[in-house]
Amino acid sequence: MSAAxxxxxxxxxxGLAGPLWQRxxxxxxxxxxxxxTLVPIIVMIVYSLNQAPNQRLSFxxxxxxxxxxxxxFEIPDLTSALVTSLEIAALSTxxxxxxxxxxxxxxxxxxxxxxxxxxxxxxxxxxxxxxxxGASLLGLFxxxxxxxxxxxxxxxxxxxxxxxxxxxxxxxLRDIDPSLAEAARDLxxxxxxAFWLVTVPVIYPAILSAALLAAALSIDDFIITSFVAGQTLxxxxxxxxxxxxxxxxxxxxxxxxxxxxxxxxxxxxxxxARRSEPRT
Amino acid sequence: xxxxxxxxxxxxxxxxxxxxxxxxxxxxxxxxxxxxxLMTGNSIxxxxxxxNFSIFGDAISTYSTQFGRSFLYGGISTAVALVTMYPVAxxxxxxxxxxxxxxxxxxxLPFFVSFVIRILAWQFILADDGIILSALKDIGLVPADTxxxxxxxxxxxxxxxxxxxxxxxxxxxxxxxxxxxxxEAAADLYATGAARFRTVILPLSAPGIxxxxxxxxITNIGDYLSAxxxxxxxxxxxxxxxxxxxxxxxxxxxxxxLALILMVTLMLAMAVYARVFGxxxxxxxxx
Numbered sequence: 001m002s003a004a005x006x007x008x009x010x011x012x013x014x015g016l017a018g019p020l021w022q023r024x025x026x027x028x029x030x031x032x033x034x035x036x037t038l039v040p041i042i043v044m045i046v047y048s049l050n051q052a053p054n055q056r057l058s059f060x061x062x063x064x065x066x067x068x069x070x071x072x073f074e075i076p077d078l079t080s081a082l083v084t085s086l087e088i089a090a091l092s093t094x095x096x097x098x099x100x101x102x103x104x105x106x107x108x109x110x111x112x113x114x115x116x117x118x119x120x121x122x123x124x125x126x127x128x129x130x131x132x133x134g135a136s137l138l139g140l141f142x143x144x145x146x147x148x149x150x151x152x153x154x155x156x157x158x159x160x161x162x163x164x165x166x167x168x169x170x171x172x173l174r175d176i177d178p179s180l181a182e183a184a185r186d187l188x189x190x191x192x193x194a195f196w197l198v199t200v201p202v203i204y205p206a207i208l209s210a211a212l213l214a215a216a217l218s219i220d221d222f223i224i225t226s227f228v229a230g231q232t233l234x235x236x237x238x239x240x241x242x243x244x245x246x247x248x249x250x251x252x253x254x255x256x257x258x259x260x261x262x263x264x265x266x267x268x269x270x271x272x273a274r275r276s277e278p279r280t
Numbered sequence: 281x282x283x284x285x286x287x288x289x290x291x292x293x294x295x296x297x298x299x300x301x302x303x304x305x306x307x308x309x310x311x312x313x314x315x316x317x318l319m320t321g322n323s324i325x326x327x328x329x330x331x332n333f334s335i336f337g338d339a340i341s342t343y344s345t346q347f348g349r350s351f352l353y354g355g356i357s358t359a360v361a362l363v364t365m366y367p368v369a370x371x372x373x374x375x376x377x378x379x380x381x382x383x384x385x386x387x388x389l390p391f392f393v394s395f396v397i398r399i400l401a402w403q404f405i406l407a408d409d410g411i412i413l414s415a416l417k418d419i420g421l422v423p424a425d426t427x428x429x430x431x432x433x434x435x436x437x438x439x440x441x442x443x444x445x446x447x448x449x450x451x452x453x454x455x456x457x458x459x460x461x462x463x464e465a466a467a468d469l470y471a472t473g474a475a476r477f478r479t480v481i482l483p484l485s486a487p488g489i490x491x492x493x494x495x496x497x498i499t500n501i502g503d504y505l506s507a508x509x510x511x512x513x514x515x516x517x518x519x520x521x522x523x524x525x526x527x528x529x530x531x532x533x534x535x536x537x538l539a540l541i542l543m544v545t546l547m548l549a550m551a552v553y554a555r556v557f558g559x560x561x562x563x564x565x566x567x
Contacts (some may be wrong), residue, residue: 034386037387037390049360058408059404099298103299105294107295127494128498131523131539132540132543136312138526138527155305156283159301162298167566179454191549206354216391236394247400255397
């Protein structure tokens with residue numbers, strides 16, 4: 001791309017500033033931004049490997065250790081908060097995909113009254129500030145006298161995950177020829193068979209990436225959860241609560257492991273997508 | 281029998297579960313907080329609907345500082361993130377070559393770190409005895425009593441950092457869609473580098489700018505984590521007030537009123553913004 005435009009640029013007096021700007025100034029700038037981007041991540045990883053004589057993260061360097069990875073699950077409350085987060089993530093992802101996939105199908109494949117409203121609600125759900133979403137859900141639960149805990153966290157996480165699942169799937173479904181499923185219908189399959197045997201295999205990669213996004217959003221959510229959690233603690237809530245009393249190094253170790261898992265899953269997704277590209 | 285006849289109910293059945301869930305747990309709550317905000321009482325004696333509309337006036341007059349601060353911090357962090365990331369997105373889209381995907385992936389890595397831990401790491405970095413300040417103090421570049429935490433700068437820095445990947449993505453998507461032939465055509469017509477940028481690249485990337493600003497501004501204006509961990513008593517944002525009033529003080533009416541005002545203000549701002557900026561750039565984009 002840049003190779004194609006280079007001769008034009010040279011011929012038409014791009015000026016001396018052009019190449020210098022593009023070859024030196026901008027790339028250096030990009031690397032500065034990249035460095036700033038990575039600083040907190042490096043801090044998290046490095047300090048998860050720092051000795052901590054008083055069991056709390058501290059700024060001074062006491063020496064290298066893998067102690068916190070070996071003693072990862074030694075704080076029962078932190079471990080149970082992490083387990084809660086993983087359970088909520090798994091359940092909310094499954095429910096959001098189960099109810100979001102047919103909704104995405106309806107919104108892309110059919111013209112029906114209410115479709116515009118549906119699209120609007122999905123967009124509003126994604127755009128609305130988390131504070132408002134969390135506060136209004138708590139308002140409803142208080143109003144109805146529902147006690148807050150695991151169930152209400154799950155309800156809230158499904159409510160924001162559905163919108164993201166629908167958006168991701170809609171983008172993919174628009175690229176797929178609907179005549180594929182129609183062909184299956186012409187060959188005598190029921191709508192259910194056509195969906196299950198033709199549409200699902202085609203959109204399977206999109207379902208997978210929607211599910212990963214939903215799981216990531218759920219594990220990460222702090223603001224909405226902080227409203228509807230009651231006494232139940234998720235991983236982000238526990239970490240936030242520990243700020244005032246001092247953060248145990250296991251927090252950065254778990255953060256590093258979650259980070260590594262996320263990166264590995266994303267890379268695996270990229271690799272498998274590249275591998276399947278020629279075939280589709 | 282035509283298959284069309286049977287599609288009548290199908291889309292409704294397909295979207296029913298999601299519609300019920302979102303209706304009950306997203307749309308209905310937004311309507312409920314209007315009701316909750318008009319109630320008076322306390323959590324022991326219970327709440328009664330008294331149509332106390334004066335709560336909105338009280339909420340605005342009591343917390344106008346925090347509202348103003350939220351929009352100020354949100355606005356500054358959005359603007360800084362846009363100005364910071366636009367050249368990055370531009371360079372990757374036009375000159376990234378074979379490093380495109382790698383660079384994008386590296387710049388999006390913060391997505392994989394828990395939100396709370398990202399902010400905590402900044403607290404770690406910016407603290408009085410933290411990595412940066414202790415080093416600067418040791419070599420005497422800054423006075424020993426300098427501190428960054430609890431200042432507006434720390435809060436805005438945290439908000440800006442969080443916005444960077446969210447800003448990069450829509451900008452990059454818009455910029456890499458631009459056909460280099462359009463830029464070349466402008467060059468063939470003797471447009472200077474600056475003119476090519478102003479008349480071709482900038483208007484064609486406007487949808488990305490628009491999307492990035494909306495995405496980041498809404499998130500940052502409503503945020504309270506950055507102010508809570510990196511800020512102090514003088515940097516409280518409206519999100520902090522809503523959270524404390526709702527969860528800690530159980531003052532549901534005032535918190536609901538504040539949430540409602542925030543939502544309505546943001547919606548109005550978005551509508552005005554779309555009118556003034558969005559549709560015009562869209563027209564330029566098409567025309």
